[in-house]
Amino acid sequence: MTEKVNFCQGCGIQLQTFDPAKEGYTPKEDGGLCRRCYRLTHYGDYQQPANPLIKTEVLLKKLASMDALFLYVIDLFHLEESMIDGLIRHLPLKDIIIVATKRELLPATLSQHKITAMIQQRCKSSNIFPKGIVVVSDFGKDGTTDVFKAIDIFRNNRDVVVFGVANAGKSTLINALFPHRLPITVSQFPGTTIDLIPIVERGYTIYDTPGIEMRNHFLDHLMTDQVKLLQPKTPIKPIVYQLTQKQTLIIGQVAMIHLDIKDEVSAVLYLPPGVEVHRAKTENANVYWEKHTDGKVPYLNQKHPLTEHTWKKSDDKVDIVLMYIGFISILGDCTIKTQAIEPCEIFVRKAVI
Numbered sequence: 041m042t043e044k045v046n047f048c049q050g051c052g053i054q055l056q057t058f059d060p061a062k063e064g065y066t067p068k069e070d071g072g073l074c075r076r077c078y079r080l081t082h083y084g085d086y087q088q089p090a091n092p093l094i095k096t097e098v099l100l101k102k103l104a105s106m107d108a109l110f111l112y113v114i115d116l117f118h119l120e121e122s123m124i125d126g127l128i129r130h131l132p133l134k135d136i137i138i139v140a141t142k143r144e145l146l147p148a149t150l151s152q153h154k155i156t157a158m159i160q161q162r163c164k165s166s167n168i169f170p171k172g173i174v175v176v177s178d179f180g181k182d183g184t185t186d187v188f189k190a191i192d193i194f195r196n197n198r199d200v201v202v203f204g205v206a207n208a209g210k211s212t213l214i215n216a217l218f219p220h221r222l223p224i225t226v227s228q229f230p231g232t233t234i235d236l237i238p239i240v241e242r243g244y245t246i247y248d249t250p251g252i253e254m255r256n257h258f259l260d261h262l263m264t265d266q267v268k269l270l271q272p273k274t275p276i277k278p279i280v281y282q283l284t285q286k287q288t289l290i291i292g293q294v295a296m297i298h299l300d301i302k303d304e305v306s307a308v309l310y311l312p313p314g315v316e317v318h319r320a321k322t323e324n325a326n327v328y329w330e331k332h333t334d335g336k337v338p339y340l341n342q343k344h345p346l347t348e349h350t351w352k353k354s355d356d357k358v359d360i361v362l363m364y365i366g367f368i369s370i371l372g373d374c375t376i377k378t379q380a381i382e383p384c385e386i387f388v389r390k391a392v393i
């Protein structure tokens with residue numbers, strides 16, 4: 041007789057009742073959730089899995105072997121962080137629909153047309169040509185009809201795979217699509233879903249999948265409270281600075297952005313409300329950095345060295361992207377030099393808003 045294997049309905053891990061120290065433990069044989077999901081859901085108590093159960097390469101290979109419609113979930117506020125390097129190489133010839141989440145975090149004045157164009161342009165530069173783009177908002181609740189419509193048009197009798205980087209909002213989206221089901225566990229921490237979760241609904245199977253990790257995740261270097269502060273739940277209120285001469289924006293304890301301004305520059309900050317920004321004359325910035333940044337949000341649990349970069353400003357309006365934090369739009373003539381502690385990646389792109 042073969043033993044029945046149960047899987048956690050929150051994260052997809054195989055359940056076991058014999059070793060509380062190991063992953064997938066549940067005290068009850070038929071409990072729907074592992075202890076990690078139970079504690080996360082009921083007490084907000086996060087425990088990082090010891091190892092990702094499925095390594096990214098293995099996961100991508102598995103996805104490549106599936107004949108399915110692929111819903112690629114991207115986080116609109118973290119568009120760049122949502123892009124998967126070499127996606128088309130990993131998943132060649134797949135039918136892909138982009139589902140862009142967290143729309144409500146961006147300004148309400150940004151039109152649907154502009155958002156779609158921005159996604160299309162970013163995808164094109166990575167050779168991704170999706171069959172369709174659906175924009176959802178408000179934890180997936182606003183936009184489910186459009187997601188189902190896209191599935192119905194492009195599924196062609198196949199199953200559906202929901203994939204994307206960690207924290208993009210894949211599980212939240214699936215919970216919004218099927219609100220009558222026991223919810224899949226979601227959290228502010230990357231790596232919540234740890235194995236494929238098949239959901240049979242509407243005559244097909246839709247799979248939730250673990251986040252694809254292409255890089256060292258900045259959030260993994262932060263204390264728990266910091267991770268929460270960087271995950272906005274309500275629209276971002278842009279903050280505008282009019283700047284002249286040599287000015288530096290100091291972002292928490294992670295980065296300095298030095299602007300050498302010709303005439304006048306406007307800097308629009310799209311950052312989560314908890315992020316602490318200090319503005320200083322560039323000549324005073326290093327002193328402030330040395331003496332006053334301790335404990336400024338975001339801060340890391342360890343000291344890290346600063347890396348420096350000078351950027352060529354190709355357009356009049358560019359965004360300085362602080363990966364996993366937010367971005368700063370710069371309009372006007374200036375040179376940009378950035379200094380950031382190592383896990384905090386920065387780069388400059390053509391402005392998206």
Ligand SMILES: Nc1nc2c(ncn2[C@@H]2O[C@H](COP(=O)(O)OP(=O)(O)OP(=O)(O)O)[C@@H](O)[C@H]2O)c(=O)[nH]1
Pocket residue numbers: 141142143145176177178179180205206207208209210211212213225226227228229230231232233234249250251252271272273274
């Ligand atoms: N503001 C906002 N936050 C969202 C939205 N959708 C998801 N989130 C938040 O994003 C975080 C990650 O959501 P998850 O659904 O767990 O993301 P995931 O892609 O399943 O992540 P992994 O399982 O780690 O790969 C959580 O804090 C969610 O509350 C949204 O539409 N708006």
Ligand SMILES: [Mg+2]
Pocket residue numbers: 210211212225226232233248249250251
């Ligand atoms: Mg998930």
